Amino acid sequence: MDNKTVYYKPLPPKPATLLIIERGKQLRLVSLIGSMRIGRESANSTNDIDLSSGIASRNHGEIIYEDVEGVYYYRDNNSLNGTFYNGVKLEQLNERGTRAVRLSDGDILRIDCDNLLNPRSDAVILIFSTKFSSDEMWRRFSLEGASHVDIGRGITDGISLTDFMASRQHAALDLIDGKWVISDKGSVNGLAVNRSVLQGSRELAVFDIINIANTTLIYLGSEIIFNEVRIKTDPQAHIQRSVVMSVNINEVKVRKFNSFAKKTLLSNINLDVESGDFILILGGAGAGKTTFIKSLMGSIKRTGKVEGQVLFDNMDLYKNFKMLKHKIGLVPQFSTTRDNDTVYNTIMDAANIKLAGEYSGAEIKQRVDDVIKKLMLTSLTGSLVKNLSGGQKKRVEVAIQAIGDQEVFVLDEPDSGMDYATRVDLMKNLCSCTDTGGVVMVISHSPDDAADLFTKVIVLAKSQRDEVGRLAYYGDVQHAYEFFGVDKLSDIVMEINYEGGHGRGDEFIDKFERTRRG
């Protein structure tokens, strides 16, 4: 390893949002674009985020973005009333302010008086999220005077959700001994409270975050606030990016063939996947591409062990596998559709399997029609699958996955065995799936056909030192060319491969590691 200084080019700030709740005000969502100052509005305010509450100081605090780690922090600037961080008041550190606290998804900042047991009505609540999008609509539901509240899709009395993946009778809130208790009413997709899947029922505490499919509900004591999930068919509907999946894998081990011993196949994979990403996965033979995909899908646990976690919607995929597995769709290399069925029946049956218990026939048909339209399969609905081209078959398989509102699609070499024109057409189709906020990850051995379409590239390389696959690059395509000193994406594999390539895998693994550390 050389000891040279590495040129570090900061990446754009990670997408994050602050949900601001103030008395008498509409709920506000503010996109965080790096470091931002927070304070009370005034004529000559220089704050990035203005608050109207009188208990907020003019220069109350600031959000600090640490671009090397890609982490947001909050610091109170020694304000008069201070800030509570997840219920604990931040103490003054020096004349500049309190210590900076690292912000994680769902963290609550509260500008209030000293006694939280007697909170002021004009307190300001700021909820940090990497998941919320600033173009979402948020609504309030008052719990005052109620003893039972139903939560479900399209219900008339209770908390009515617009989320297609929510069940009609998804959950209920009951006031028991002065405490609100939430229970799952036999929903299809379940619900989570504070990132843990709810089994049965549990008592709610103020600021508990409830996840029902793609809807987030926050319990504020006297009211519930929740986002309105719209059917994303319009590409313009997706403006704000958010972190969909966060991969923090220390090590993936699998059992060796004919042995009880385990071998490490992947190590040190840390990356965030954002909504709208169209990601290319590159790697030489044995670099761990398939293992990486299996880790993302959760299926690696069948044969191996993962040290680390994959966070999906900020919930641990492995711990909440049953609830989250429906959100990630895998389109394997070889077709899994039945050749002798029509395109329409194939998609309709997939919809019936996923949705029949909870949705009416008309709703399912509408959903199928939407997906067929979205994937441009309308003219093929009557064709037998066996009569489709390779690209069309892949579109059918993506449509099957898209029925259930999957957010992430992983495709293993979807373009293998196709001619150039079909490959380009397929990649364009797959890229269009990200227009409405979905994520598509593709392993391809012909990446240059549609290089401009990819938003990011993951490069995995097998280290010669320990025969373990590691991350050699994660970032956009343009920087990838610079990073590897190549003109084509396919040349990257040549650079990192030891067999038949230039054998620079370890060099780029180290270079990327240093780049990340700054």
Next chain:
Amino acid sequence: MHKTSRIKQTFVYIKKNFRLFMNQKDWKFIIIAAVISLLVCGVVGEKMFETYESTKSGFFAIISAAIWIGIFNSIQGVCKEHDTITSEYRSGLHISSYVMSHVLFDFAVCFIQTAILMAICCLFIDFPSEGIIVEGAVVEYFLTLFLIIWGSDIMGIMISSVSPNPNTAMTAMPFVLILQLVMSGVLFELNGWAEKIAYVTYSKWGMSALGSIGDLNSEDLPLKLSAVFPNVVRLETEAAYEATSENLLKAWGCILIIAVCCTIISIVSLKIRNRDS
């Protein structure tokens, strides 16, 4: 949390099975069944119910054909869809619904195949008219053959479920068929462990059922030797072929129990295969 109802999913798959049956020309299995029936009945038909040996051999040949027809219906049906099942299981498929849809759809296919087999049998064989439980013996023959074909079909589903691919399933098929034929007790006398294994074969209980209906113990079915040596008579009857309703119901019940076990094994093996999907 619950998934989409099992019954609804079962119906979705039954409809799909019908479409695939038509589109991939699986109805050829019905024609194959007709050809096999024709061959077997053509060979054994004339001599049935003349002597004890010819009748017993005839029943054995018909049962062998029925088992072959049943297993061949389904032996590749599940294993060629393993990847599809895995993908659908991840999306919310109930394995039990999937297996039951095959079992129920094949019920109809086996019913048609039995009807063809019986119709051809009736053309070549002069069945005694009196049954044990119902008046028409033909009804009892039909029901017995249907249970054997359907049960074998379900056994085919089981083999297909545990096999990783169609090649393995097709390799296993002859072994299963040989096991069924050997364990029928017709070719060899079974003792010890072989006798115990025979309890889980359709051939043993099928022979028992047909032997009961055809009354193989009857003095009206003399041994071949009796034609030359009239003094040679059968001294002992075989308990398995007792022409009693209890014996017949027991044979039918055992065939059904084996079929239920095969169904359960199919479901469990597919669940194990997809447990972490």
